[in-house]
Amino acid sequence: MAMGLHTQGRGKRGGRSRAPMAEINVTPMVDVMLVLLIIFMVTAPLLKAAVPIELPETRAKAMSEEANQLTISIRRDGVIFFEASPLAPGELPGRLASVQRGADGKPPLVTLRADKTLDYGRVMDVMGELNRAGFTSISLVTGVSGG
Structure with missing residues (x-):
């Protein structure tokens, strides 16, 4: 269950206690890294001509x-x-x-x-x-x- 919360048995007061989700969603990190990669690929050839x-x-x-x-x-x-x-x-x-x-x-x-x-x-x-x-x-x- 990637998006849901896992539940355990009843807590002290008879209600349900919730355990924290231990999975990390890496999709946003991959998106950011791909955008950075594209930025570096576009700007790298421009850096070659250092002398104006x-x-x-x-x-x-x-x-x-x-x-x-x-x-x-x-x-x-x-x-x-x-x-x-x-x-x-x-x-x-x-x-x-x-x-x-x-x-x-x-x-x-x-x-x-x-x-x-x-x-x-x-x-x-x-x-x-x-x-x-x-x-x-x-x-x-x-x-x-x-x-």
């Missing part, structure tokens, strides 16, 4: 997420970010040399995010450093335009 950058807009298709992926970002003021940590000038080659290769020996896919107001030469300098370090698979990230 105004990306140029295109009508290109969205790229898929890969497990072995490295994000390099260039902010409007020219500061380079390795994932979410800023790099000092000249530090990029050393950080790229320390990147672990995959199980098959291939380097990770690099996604390059650059502010749309940056000089083209600055972006090409970073791409040259990536190429020199052996990263030949580079994806340029853009914003989504309507239309």
Whole structure:
């Protein structure tokens, strides 16, 4: 009897005494956990882009997420970010040399995010450093335009 109360024999005054129900209804807890799971699944991809950058807009298709992926970002003021940590000038080659290769020996896919107001030469300098370090698979990230 999940919803009812169990009764025992007569109490001191001849009435019925009621024992507390010892079963826990887990349905509300499961509902809350499923809602939280959905919230985390929706917000997790948004947390990937930790460096605020105004990306140029295109009508290109969205790229898929890969497990072995490295994000390099260039902010409007020219500061380079390795994932979410800023790099000092000249530090990029050393950080790229320390990147672990995959199980098959291939380097990770690099996604390059650059502010749309940056000089083209600055972006090409970073791409040259990536190429020199052996990263030949580079994806340029853009914003989504309507239309």
